[in-house]
Amino acid sequence: xxxxxxxxxxxxxxxxxxxxxxxxxxxxxxxxxxxxxxxxxxxxxxxxxxxxxxxxxxxxxxxxxxxxxxxxxxxxxxxxxxxxxxxxxxxxxxxxxxxxxxxxxxxxxxxxxxxxxxxxxxxxxxxxxxxxxxxxxxxxxxxxxxxxxxxxxxxxxxxxxxxxxxxxxxxxxxxxxxxxxxxxxxxxxxxxxxxxxxxxxxxxxxxxxxxxxxxxxxxxxxxxxxxxxxxxxxxxxxxxxxxxxxxxxxxxxxxxxxxxxxxxxxxxxxxxxxxxxxxxxxxxxxxxxxxxxxxxxxxxxxxxxxxxxxxxxxxxxxxxxxxxxxxxxxxxxxxxxxxxxxxxxxxxxxxxxxxxxxxxxxxxxxxxxxxxxxxxxxxxxxxxxxxx
Numbered sequence: 001x002x003x004x005x006x007x008x009x010x011x012x013x014x015x016x017x018x019x020x021x022x023x024x025x026x027x028x029x030x031x032x033x034x035x036x037x038x039x040x041x042x043x044x045x046x047x048x049x050x051x052x053x054x055x056x057x058x059x060x061x062x063x064x065x066x067x068x069x070x071x072x073x074x075x076x077x078x079x080x081x082x083x084x085x086x087x088x089x090x091x092x093x094x095x096x097x098x099x100x101x102x103x104x105x106x107x108x109x110x111x112x113x114x115x116x117x118x119x120x121x122x123x124x125x126x127x128x129x130x131x132x133x134x135x136x137x138x139x140x141x142x143x144x145x146x147x148x149x150x151x152x153x154x155x156x157x158x159x160x161x162x163x164x165x166x167x168x169x170x171x172x173x174x175x176x177x178x179x180x181x182x183x184x185x186x187x188x189x190x191x192x193x194x195x196x197x198x199x200x201x202x203x204x205x206x207x208x209x210x211x212x213x214x215x216x217x218x219x220x221x222x223x224x225x226x227x228x229x230x231x232x233x234x235x236x237x238x239x240x241x242x243x244x245x246x247x248x249x250x251x252x253x254x255x256x257x258x259x260x261x262x263x264x265x266x267x268x269x270x271x272x273x274x275x276x277x278x279x280x281x282x283x284x285x286x287x288x289x290x291x292x293x294x295x296x297x298x299x300x301x302x303x304x305x306x307x308x309x310x311x312x313x314x315x316x317x318x319x320x321x322x323x324x325x326x327x328x329x330x331x332x333x334x335x336x337x338x339x340x341x342x343x344x345x346x347x348x349x350x351x352x353x354x355x356x357x358x359x360x361x362x363x364x365x366x367x368x369x370x371x372x373x374x375x376x377x378x379x380x381x382x383x384x385x386x387x388x
Contacts, residue, residue: 009138024343025352036381038369039352041179041326043245045300048293051244054285058278068274071265072100072253076280080253083287087211088223096258097231099265100275104209104239104252105131107264110271111235111254112139112171114263115203120170125156126360127180129207132173133360141170147362150320154183158192166200175207177214177221180359180368181329182322184219190227197233203260204234209252212243212294214324215302221324225256235260242326243294244286251275251283301326304371304378311382328369332356333388338364341388349384 005011021039029035058064071077077094084090092098101107108131116122118140124132126145133143146161148154156174174193176185197204204224211221224230239252254264268274305321308328312319319330332341338355345351356366373381 013134021352021354024346028346028350033350035350035352036373036377036384037352038371038373038378038381039354040372041242041370042247042372043242043297043326044372044374045245045297047245047249048286048290050289051246051282051286055278055282058281061278064277064281068277068280070269070272070274072098072275073277073280073284076100076284077253079284079287080255084223084225084255088226090223090225092225092255093258097261098253098255099261099268100280101237101239101252101254101268102272102275103241103247103250104207104237104254106250106272107252107254107268108132108205108207108237109135109138110267111205111260111264112136112141114267115260116141116170121165121168123161123165123169123172123202124360125172125174127356127363127366128173128360129175129179130359132175132205132207136171136173144169145360145362148178148181148183149362154178154181155185155189158189158196161196163200166196166202169200169202171203171205172197173205173207174224175209177210177322177324179207179210179325180327180354180356180363180366182320182325182327184214184221184323185224187222187227190222190224190230194224194227194230194233198229202233204230206234206236208236209239209242210325211238213298213301213326215298215305216323219323231257233257235264240283240286244290245297246283246286249279249282251279301371304375307375308369308371308378308382311379312385315382315386317385326371328371329356329366330369332365332367338367342367345385345388349387351381351384 077098080098081092081094084092112135116139120141122136122141123144125148136143146156206224224234235256237254241247317330332338338357342355354368356363
């Protein structure tokens with residue numbers, strides 16, 4: 001039999017974190033163990049019915065069965081612009097400053113292909129969503145990790161990056177509300193980051209997928225594009241996935257600097273054929289009319305968050321109270337590494353959580369809980385954790 005060798009970019013790639021967790025989960029489930037999965041951030045709450053109804057009606061239109069526009073329907077891009085104006089008071093040109101995505105992950109993964117040359121330096125604030133460094137590496141970039149630590153509220157210390165590094169950098173990846181730490185960014189941090197990027201001609205890639213899952217109406221997460229000067233240097237990735245429980249629908253958007261948006265669009269022209277137009281039309285309805293439903297979802301997540309925080313503290317596991325996102329970032333019990341604790345928990349109790357070091361070395365000593373099961377199952381999960 002002939003042997004086929006993987007390309008170097010794949011041969012050196014570690015297993016994708018969530019795929020590996022799923023593999024072990026299936027192994028344990030095959031032994032008859034009742035699995036409670038708190039590992040992947042996949043909402044259990046249903047997509048609102050009015051969005052499903054919109055998809056059904058739109059899918060009946062023959063015109064929507066043909067190839068869609070590469071950058072997305074203008075009506076969808078206009079709906080995104082309207083939503084950004086209403087939510088963040090950010091003005092966007094739907095013709096030049098918005099491109100539709102087959103989910104934000106797709107756009108984030110493709111973006112470095114448009115702007116990173118082999119050897120270019122890419123800065124990633126970590127712990128981080130694994131796609132940032134992987135996509136940068138696929139494009140030939142050299143990745144520098146900047147640690148996010150609890151003592152600094154999981155904001156990167158921009159002053160710790162010397163001028164020579166800033167001069168070499170091509171992209172700075174950031175993500176708030178943060179996955180996995182659930183931290184949020186301040187206006188002061190965004191302004192300092194934008195100022196640095198403008199000074200040194202660095203692209204900011206901001207992943208904003210969790211801005212609509214927040215727990216205090218007086219502390220709504222920000223868009224980086226609210227920051228003066230941000231549109232000169234930044235592109236922001238967003239998604240309908242977590243906001244409207246549409247993870248399987250695969251629809252998102254990138255917005256911001258028109259050169260950055262156009263570059264990503266050029267890659268997409270050559271890599272995909274756009275989003276099914278019926279999904280885009282359903283997405284328009286979500287953006288226009290979804291807020292009352294999102295408000296209900298936030299209350300459900302808040303109840304789950306509050307229960308988990310109290311329950312973990314009652315069994316002497318310390319954790320930070322998240323202001324946003326669907327995650328709780330907790331310290332591993334003494335005597336365990338992240339991987340040891342997560343493996344023991346899964347194999348002995350059937351509870352799946354995510355090891356902090358899976359998001360980068362700065363995540364060692366932590367684990368992430370996803371609030372994507374109902375409260376009864378969360379109670380059972382914490383009860384099992386307490387048995388270790």
